[in-house]
Amino acid sequence: MSDVVVVGAGLAGFHTAAALRRLGHQGGLTVLGAEEHAPYDRPPLSKAFLGGSLTAADLALDDPDAPLDVVWERGVRVVGLQAGAAGAPHRVLLADGTDRRAEHVVVATGADAVRLGDHMPGAHVLRTIEDAERLRAERLAGARVVVVGDGFVALEAASTVVELGAASVVVAGPEERPLERRYGPELAASLLALHARRGVVCRGGARAVAVTSGADGRAAGVMLADGTHLDADVVVVGIGARPATAWLAGSAVVRDATGHVDCDARGATSVPGVWAVGDCARWNDEVRGPMRCAGHWQDALDHAATVAAALVGAPAPAVTEPYCWSEQHGVMVQVAGHLAGGERATVLDGSVDGADLLLRYDRDGEEVAVLGMNRPREVTRWRRSRRPRPVPTPLVAAESGPTRSLEDA
Ligand SMILES: Cc1cc2nc3c(=O)[nH]c(=O)nc-3n(C[C@H](O)[C@H](O)[C@H](O)COP(=O)(O)OP(=O)(O)OC[C@H]3O[C@@H](n4cnc5c(N)ncnc54)[C@H](O)[C@@H]3O)c2cc1C
The missing domain is CATH 3.30.390.30 (FAD/NAD-linked reductase, C-terminal dimerisation domain)
Incomplete structure (x- = not known):
């Protein structure tokens, strides 16, 4: 039996494993991941990797000269979790009918790109290496591109396809000006001006309802709620991500209404010995804001360091600003x-x-x-x-049951 099983071999899963080893955890450590790739970094997928200046090898997180001492299981999908009763190991259930047992399970399954309805003929999302490769394989030079969404990933994709020679780029987003609600009118005005200077048209107040296709099955454009059709040769949908936690349905692990795993300020879930990190988790963190939801690169690293410390019984790293x-x-x-x-x-x-x-x-x-x-x-x-602050106590999970460190286990 493994001491720790990490479910999800992305940024948060990789760094949890790395931090555990760094902190001296010598027990078994298995990381299960649905993708065939070794853990890799996603931010370049909408930037330098899409632009062609980085390769898949450049994105790898593990150091080939000093690989982590971890059992990697790639291409395996986890479909369920059976919490162990009264100190018994937890069972992580795999799609092939087998299971992995562990005293501690770290949920690190990240998020999936949200799609525009069930049917998006020929349109692209950006979450995985394959997504970026597929978009890169399009003939973008001279193409009319419509990007649906006005968040960071959508705007980055728009910027990169301009660089790749797209003839026209329209960003169709629900806000009047990109990111205005979250960051205010000043940033929105700046982004609008920046994109306009590079020829990107930000079409605000545009609620996309469907991707349309031509007789060849390729994307032909985007239909808006007001009946306008935006013609396109290439459509990119960047409307956010949804936590990949459906596999926890039926387990005792509590998730919120959006599917994020509810955690205390050290990543402990409602089930002792089950932890959650990265994009799939919502940490109750007084410094960073109550029930703050992650979704950025730095959050995944901070979560990983904190959970690893809790698992080995080390003091929690101080909480820094997001x-x-x-x-x-x-x-x-x-x-x-x-x-x-x-x-x-x-x-x-x-x-x-x-x-x-x-x-x-x-x-x-x-x-x-x-x-x-x-x-x-x-x-x-x-x-x-900004002075880092200590992790607040008492912990949420500690109220619903004891959290066991590996030293206790
Ligand atoms: C295109 C793009 C650009 C970004 N750019 C930035 C940026 O510039 N700045 C920034 O701060 N952040 C950025 N981010 C966000 C950042 O990359 C994420 O916050 C980070 O990747 C989260 O890591 P994670 O490990 O939680 O999730 P992920 O990286 O999504 O990893 C989760 C892993 O779990 C696997 N998995 C899911 N379900 C299962 C299952 N049932 N069984 C087994 N494995 C499973 C997935 O296949 C995946 O490999 C970007 C994200 C994207 C997609």
Whole structure:
């Protein structure tokens, strides 16, 4: 029997395993992953990998010269979890009818790209290496491209296909201006100006209802709710991601209404010995905001370090401010701090005309976040200035039952 089974061989799963070994865990460690690939980094999928300047080998997370001492099982889909009663091992159920037993199970199954209905003939999403390869294989030079969605991944895809020579790129998003609701009018105006300068048309207030196809089965465009049809040779759908946690249905692991696994501030779920990290998890974290939902690269790393520490009985790493970034048309957008909604933004420097901007966000008179466009130094300085805080106690899971560290087990 393995001491720890990690379900999901993505960023969070990989880093959980790496942190466990780094912290001295010497027991069995198995990582189960549905993909055939070794764990890889996803951010380049909409940027340099899609653009062709990185290969799949460049995305690999494990170091070929010093590989992790882990049993990797690739191409295996987990379909269920049976929690062990009274100290008995948990059973992780695989699609082939076999199981893996472990005292501790780390749920790291990430998220799946949301699709525009069940039928998206010839249209693309961006979540896996294969998705990016398929889009890259399209004849993008000279193509009319419609990108559905106005979040970071959609805007990055728009920027990369421009770079690849698309004849026209329309971003059809539900907001009047991209990312306005979350980050405010200043960033929205800047992004609009940036994309417009590169020839991308951001069509706001556009509710896409379907991808249409021609007689050849290829995507022919996108139908909007107001009856407008946006003609396209290539359609990319970037409307978000949904936690890949359906396999936990029927288990005692509590998920919220959106399917995220509910966790305390150390990643413990409602079932002792079951933990969750990365995009599939929602951590109850007082510093970063109550019931904060992950979805960014840095969250996956922070979760992994915290859960690994809990598993080996080490002190929890201090909680730092959330952080994420995006890159569009060569401009680095970075956000540090926690935006819960309703903050007021102030322009500290630069202007909203495009590629140079520094914003500060305040909530109830307190500075809570900064956003920089091409301002890496200022954002880094702000992150360093924020004192990491200890993980709050008591833990949610500790109230519903004992959490066992590997040392106790
Ligand atoms: C195109 C793209 C660009 C991004 N760019 C940025 C960026 O610029 N900045 C940023 O901060 N963040 C970015 N992100 C977000 C970041 O990559 C994610 O937050 C991170 O990958 C989350 O890691 P994870 O391990 O939780 O999930 P994933 O990386 O999705 O890994 C989950 C793994 O679990 C596997 N799995 C799922 N279900 C099962 C099952 N039932 N059985 C076995 N295995 C299963 C999946 O196949 C997958 O390999 C981007 C994401 C994407 C998709």
